[in-house]
Amino acid sequence: MIQTLSALKVSLIKWFARFYPMAKRNLYHFHGGIFPQYHKELSLSHPLKRGIIPKILVLPLRQHLGIRTEAKVKVGDRVLKNQCIADTKKGLSAPIHAPTSGKVIAIEPRYKPHPSGLKKLSIVIETDGLDECIDNVLDVKGNIPNDPLALKEIVHRAGIVGMGGAGFPTFAKLPEKPGIVKNLLINGAECEPFITCDDMLMQTHADEIIKGAQIVGQALGIERILFGIEDNKQKAIQAVTKACENTHIEIRPVMTVYPMGGQTQLIQELLGMEVPSEHHAIDVGVLMMNVATLRAIYHAVIHGSPLISRFVTISGLGLEEPFNAEALLGTSFLELAEMAAPKQPINYPLIQGGPMMGMALHENNVPIIKTTNCVLANPPEPVEPVMPCIRCGECMDACPINLLPQQLYWHSRNHEFDRVEKLKVFDCIECGCCSFVCPSHIPLVQYYRHAKSAIKEIKHKEAIAKLAQKRHEFKLERLAREKAERDAKIKAKKAAVKQKTAQSASTKGSASAAAAAKAAAMKQKKQAASESGTETVLSARDNAIALAKKRAQAAKDSSKKTPQIPHKPTQVTRQKTIEADRQMDKNTKPSEAGTEVPKDKSSTTDDASKRRAAAIAAARQKAKKSAQKQEDLHEA
Amino acid sequence: MIQVSSPFTHNNNSVRKVMLNVQLAALPALFTHIYFFGFGITIQWTLALITLLVVETIMLKLRNRPIWPYLTDFSGLITVTGLVFCIPPEAPWWVIVSGITFAIIFGKHLYGGLGYNPFNPAMLGFAFLLISFPYEMTQWTLPTQVSGYYLSFIDSFYLIFSGQIHSVPLDQITGATPLDEVKTALSTGVTVPTSLMSDSFNAFRIPYGWAAVNIAFFIGGTWMLISRSIRWQYPVGFLLTMIILSAAFNWFDPETYAPVRFHLLTGGLMLAAFFIITDPVSSSTTPMGRFIYASGIAVLVYIIRNWGAFPEGIAFAVLIMNMFVPIIDQYTQPRVVGYRK
Known part of the structure; x- marks a missing residue:
């Protein structure tokens, strides 16, 4: 009954959508969304190309989110296909393997697809065309691991990263214990216009994707596996349905709408739940993986082969024969685009990724990396001039996160970043729906990106200032504490001396004097941490005289060298005090050898300087850690 | 560029x-x-x-x-x-x-x-x-x-x-316009039903000309809704509030308060509903805010039409609600995905 009702509702909305296209927004479970022209037939109408071995492969040392790997090969080395050529143990990263056999001809900065447009350190391989290969380089036995750690280890060694575009190392995404993930979602939505590489992959390698999903499901003990595919990929749905026979994987065709392939959106669509802000999908027991990632996992776990190639769409309105290719990592964008019979010379910037979230390249001769899903050659079109915002609210209706893009824009423009943050700019996924529908052609996403980086910078500066303040306060506190300690010690010593004087006056016996001296010595021993063994025993009276003399001397010296005994917390004056103390030590030593007071003092300063060094070291450690954290944040 | x-x-x-x-x-x-x-x-x-x-x-x-x-x-x-x-x-x-x-x-x-x-x-x-x-x-x-x-x-x-x-x-x-006519008549003690029998009104007791223009605006407005030139919250909020208010008062005292059809089809009501209050620049931008803004205008229009000095109150109602826009926007922000309901 309920099913027929909902089916009726869907058909009613579909009928109504003929007059009012935006009625389609009621057919899925997240807010907003847009219906761009997809142009997917361009690249689907030409066959998949394989086995392209270009002369030169450029492999940037960082193709993922995290820290850069370090080259394990030298210039001139011969490398074989699948050989690990770069790795690091310093932190989150994914190793890089040689996509084919050849010679390393350079390790130098080369252009890579990156918004900065800067050269980054890369390994350049001149291929020899022999394609000599190391089989099972990961040394696997071909059976499915039953424990998450084993899977994580293989996935890490295979250099697998999220191939949907984010490039987060996949092993880091996997939980360490089984049972944490309740739902595995396979992302085959591919909502960006033009891109069809996942579609092609599902059509040609559905069985490998499904096996990859089963591997992950078994290793992590996942009960439910859902496969979300947009309903404009009927061939892929058929292929996948066939491969899923006799498995418990559920195929879920979803509405064709951009950005259905976004993680938050697909989770909302398939599971009807929202990932709380500032949480990861894993926190709600959901793991989402792109089809290409799952296929890479299959190859790593069963055949022991690392990630060295990927499906890439070469498409665009500027190409006569767009196609999909299983391209080796490191293949040049330009070379692939030239293979697609460009309609006009490619003297305009190519785009990595789709037209909605892609990135225009500063330099076209950049390599395919692990996250490249599309090479887009759209000749530049005249852009409409930007008009003032008329607050029409189209952007708000299109936002899949339900933000207020127009107010965000307003405040971003006026640099009111506190307001921008309050309007939850950091929840923006930069999908570009708002810019797509803006009748005033305002580059809204660009404003949010700028606002985000500006806010991050402000926060970073604030953190630094806070740290400096904390350090300063700590220092003041330490100096005060040291002074108090010193004063207490001097006071104690004075008291001891007084007591001794009183005692020696009362007994007057040489034997008892000796005993008192001994006792005093014992006390002093306790007070002073370091004590020389050859200590001349003096009578308490002599001791007192010596002390007085020494103090007078010290006063003279210090008045000569340092006008006043400084207790100010500056480093320079501190150094001076220490020097003065040492001087004092030297001066007093020849005349009153064995008096441990100055020694005692110097030992305190020694002690203090040691403590100071330790404190500085600790502070440095802390600063380093926070800096690391900042960097991590920046990376994220 | x-x-x-x-x-x-x-x-x-x-x-x-x-x-x-x-x-x-x-x-x-x-x-x-x-x-x-x-x-x-x-x-x-x-x-x-x-x-x-x-x-x-x-x-x-x-x-x-x-x-x-x-x-x-x-x-x-x-x-x-x-x-x-x-x-x-x-x-x-x-x-x-x-x-x-x-x-x-x-x-x-x-x-x-x-x-x-x-x-x-x-x-x-x-x-x-x-x-x-x-x-x-x-x-x-x-x-x-x-x-x-x-x-x-x-x-x-x-x-x-x-x-x-x-x-x-x-x-x-x-x-005088029908609105003016009815209002003036009321002040001289003529009841609304009697006014509605005058020459300005046709057999359906709706004003000649004015009703037709209002209906034409309604048709044009529907086209704008379908082509997404305007948002549905404005006309729906405005007309709904207007209907509820005029129906309630008319039911309460039909002698003094004009029926719904009179209010909807006289003056610039449909013009306001689809062409005036839908101006996005000067109106609220949140979905809920638009609704409140439109309803507010309807309330003010009804008040001015019945108890104000002018026969028609759309202009003043719109201008007054324009002033409320910043505060409406402030308090009607929609829930962002991933935040508590």
Whole structure:
């Protein structure tokens, strides 16, 4: 009954959508969304190309989110296909393997697809065309691991990263214990216009994707596996349905709408739940993986082969024969685009990724990396001039996160970043729906990106200032504490001396004097941490005289060298005090050898300087850690 | 200019297209207006357009803005449409000229031009005219069915530019609007049902001409809803509140309070519902906010129509609610995905 009702509702909305296209927004479970022209037939109408071995492969040392790997090969080395050529143990990263056999001809900065447009350190391989290969380089036995750690280890060694575009190392995404993930979602939505590489992959390698999903499901003990595919990929749905026979994987065709392939959106669509802000999908027991990632996992776990190639769409309105290719990592964008019979010379910037979230390249001769899903050659079109915002609210209706893009824009423009943050700019996924529908052609996403980086910078500066303040306060506190300690010690010593004087006056016996001296010595021993063994025993009276003399001397010296005994917390004056103390030590030593007071003092300063060094070291450690954290944040 | 950052594609909508679409939607009402009230409105429209072009060009020049892109965004046309339908078709030429001039200068450019005006320019212009020229603003041409005269284009032209006409007696072709008529009658002790029996109303007890124009606006407005030039919250919130209020009061006391159909089909109600309050620049931007904004205007319109000094209260209602927009926006922000419900 309920099913027929909902089916009726869907058909009613579909009928109504003929007059009012935006009625389609009621057919899925997240807010907003847009219906761009997809142009997917361009690249689907030409066959998949394989086995392209270009002369030169450029492999940037960082193709993922995290820290850069370090080259394990030298210039001139011969490398074989699948050989690990770069790795690091310093932190989150994914190793890089040689996509084919050849010679390393350079390790130098080369252009890579990156918004900065800067050269980054890369390994350049001149291929020899022999394609000599190391089989099972990961040394696997071909059976499915039953424990998450084993899977994580293989996935890490295979250099697998999220191939949907984010490039987060996949092993880091996997939980360490089984049972944490309740739902595995396979992302085959591919909502960006033009891109069809996942579609092609599902059509040609559905069985490998499904096996990859089963591997992950078994290793992590996942009960439910859902496969979300947009309903404009009927061939892929058929292929996948066939491969899923006799498995418990559920195929879920979803509405064709951009950005259905976004993680938050697909989770909302398939599971009807929202990932709380500032949480990861894993926190709600959901793991989402792109089809290409799952296929890479299959190859790593069963055949022991690392990630060295990927499906890439070469498409665009500027190409006569767009196609999909299983391209080796490191293949040049330009070379692939030239293979697609460009309609006009490619003297305009190519785009990595789709037209909605892609990135225009500063330099076209950049390599395919692990996250490249599309090479887009759209000749530049005249852009409409930007008009003032008329607050029409189209952007708000299109936002899949339900933000207020127009107010965000307003405040971003006026640099009111506190307001921008309050309007939850950091929840923006930069999908570009708002810019797509803006009748005033305002580059809204660009404003949010700028606002985000500006806010991050402000926060970073604030953190630094806070740290400096904390350090300063700590220092003041330490100096005060040291002074108090010193004063207490001097006071104690004075008291001891007084007591001794009183005692020696009362007994007057040489034997008892000796005993008192001994006792005093014992006390002093306790007070002073370091004590020389050859200590001349003096009578308490002599001791007192010596002390007085020494103090007078010290006063003279210090008045000569340092006008006043400084207790100010500056480093320079501190150094001076220490020097003065040492001087004092030297001066007093020849005349009153064995008096441990100055020694005692110097030992305190020694002690203090040691403590100071330790404190500085600790502070440095802390600063380093926070800096690391900042960097991590920046990376994220 | 080359797009530097994603997205690199667009749905090809533009401010110009939106504005032209609104113009298109006003055409049915324009033709209906001509049919019932004569060609006066076309002359007013032409005058308004010329004034708009001149004033806007001068203002853009004074403000050092590029003239061509801002003149061709056609946003001024909306102001023209809003104002032309509100003034009597045979009002003297200087009424519309001064109204448009005031609206464009004080309503739009002094605040920074398109997108920055806190008040609806057309309604600001209308309020200015109503206060400055109360006599000229209430001398409405009667529909042909009521007066029995049909003014030709030449007649209207003479009337607008010279203020007199020889072929027909002036006092026979102009008179109070139905809204005015009912209100005045009420103050002299005539009940609403009796007023509704007068010559201004047809067999359905709805006013000649006015009802048709309002229905034409409704049709044009529906087109704008479908083509997404306006948002549904405005007309729905406005009309719903209006219906509820007038139905409730009419049920409570039918002698004093006019029925729903009278309120919906007289004055500029449908014009307001689809063309005036839908101006996005000066209205609330959140979905909930738009609804509240529209309902607020309806409440104020009803209050002014029944208990205010003016027969029609749309202009003042819109201007008052414009002032509430920032606070409505502040408190009606939608829940962002991933935050507590």
